[in-house]
Amino acid sequence: MSTPPSDAEVVARILGGDVEAFGLLVDRYQSIFAPYAAQVTGSADDAADVIQESFVRAYRFLSRCDNPANFKAWLFRIVSNQCKSHMSRGWRRKTVPVDDIATLPAPDDPARDVAAGDLQDRVQRVLQQLPPDQREVLVLKYVQDLSLIEIADVLRVSVPALKMRLLRARTALRRKLQGVMV
Amino acid sequence: MTDREPDALSRYLDGEATRAELPAALREEADAFDRIRAAMDPGPVKLPPGLRATIMARVRAAHASPWRRAWRWVTTPTVRVSPLTGTLAFAALAALILWARPQSSRLRERPVETTGHIVARFVYRAPTASSVVVTGEFARWDPSGVAMRRVDGGTWVAEIELTPGLHHYAFVVDGKRWVIDPNATSQVDDGFGQQNSVLLIPNTD
């Protein structure tokens, strides 16, 4: 049984003119980045837009990937930047407004939160309330499960700076969740 | 109230220490955070099934674009050109390509089959629109669907790989106006007082 080609091999084929080989990279990575993009942008719809734009950009600028063996980190960087651009354009889709059912309580209403009994629901909502750069490091570390070095590489920051950002993000997360409880 | 995170806990949460290295007093808190962490995972995020197809369609279009072909031709190693010569040659070629631009293709060409899917070509004429997307079940009715590209003064086009079968779709003009495809073989009531267009892609085997 042959092993699948490495990212470096696939990139070389694409740069050699084999455009269909790009499909291998799409298959490998589109689902991997989907949770990250969905959480940073706030919706799976926006995630799909971001992923589409990221892959197309990756193709266009593939010759600029200086370390094809670490294509994933390079692509991740593109996705991260696309998330930022996407949000700075102010396109954040909201869930469907339910206009003919009684008004829902505001998200931070403790009565509703206790009644909801859904930790994931609360954590997801609180995540969306955090500043994007804090949300991003929490998702990269705790959902995507990247190492500190990998995250630092993606975000182009030093590891100490990253640790500081993570600490602030965890503190903010805890405070917001506490606010829900009080 | 103090909420300063103990250093030992920070090391664990940063992934720089193992759970075994945590003082016993902090383990409960570590457990609590691990549950929060699990709740951060949104679970599988389902991307629209047509996404891969859309990406590959755009990538193929970029690959085949006259500009890109010209640039590759001009800078191919066997044609030994310096960057300056390459740029000048490219500019000359670009001028030629612009002048000799082909007519936009006619509507409703026969679908082209690739890798078990069929590439369906959607065409909609809207000269005054600033954006048109096509959406349907293949895009889970994402209202921003698959962006169509403008190919001439007023015709919008998208190519999407679809599986054989029955597909429903509509165009969304300028992000808000839902319209059917006047070129579709048939339309069907959508159950909301509007209509969807129907595309039937037969198996060819």
Add this chain to the structure above:
Amino acid sequence: MTMTRAWTLILTAVVALPAMAQERGRFEGRLDSQMLGALRPILAQAAGDSLPTGALEDKALEGAAKGVPAARIIAAVRQLAGELRDARGLLRDGRPAARIPDAEVIAAAETRRRGVPAQEIAALARGASQHPLVVPLTVLGDLVQRGVPADYARTVLEQLLADGLPPDRMAEIPGRVDVALRVGAAPADALRSALRGGGREMPHGPPPGGGRGPAAGRPIQPPPDPPKGGKPPSSGRPHGNSS
């Protein structure tokens, strides 16, 4: 309050992690929890009835995308579930022992919605029991929407299937019918004309090299005169126009 208590307190608010997480992924955050609550029993019932729940989910997402009020979305999903249930029953009548693919249930429901009588769908399922039905069902709906009498259209399609007409050729029939309609043919005549067809001939017998059914060259016999007046195509007013 120490940090330990803070984290632990947060956690005591948790009773259980419901399967809503998975559901959320399916609906991609586009439907809020009230809507999901209303949909859940419909989907559960549909799943229990072996109906294609994906189609119901898609209908909900479609309504949400189109800005339809929630109550109407729920009603439409409920309605569609009923249609799928009925359609499955019709196909089951025609093919009691076969597995009914989801795609055929969906196509049959749609064909019903387009005005094809239930008995014609059941008859097609019986008469074409060895063939995949998505294309014939859809083409049947296309023809009936164009005013071709349902029983005639169904008979023709059964014959074409028996003669071995491939699905992609069958799918071309409505377009050919349109050509004839545009020059003023009555719907049933337009179908006859489409089968004789100009350009690429529609085969009346088995394809070259094989197929089953009648000998090559035998045309499909036109039926007796259809019921008075072919009714005009009921495709409805387009929602918008190209501008």
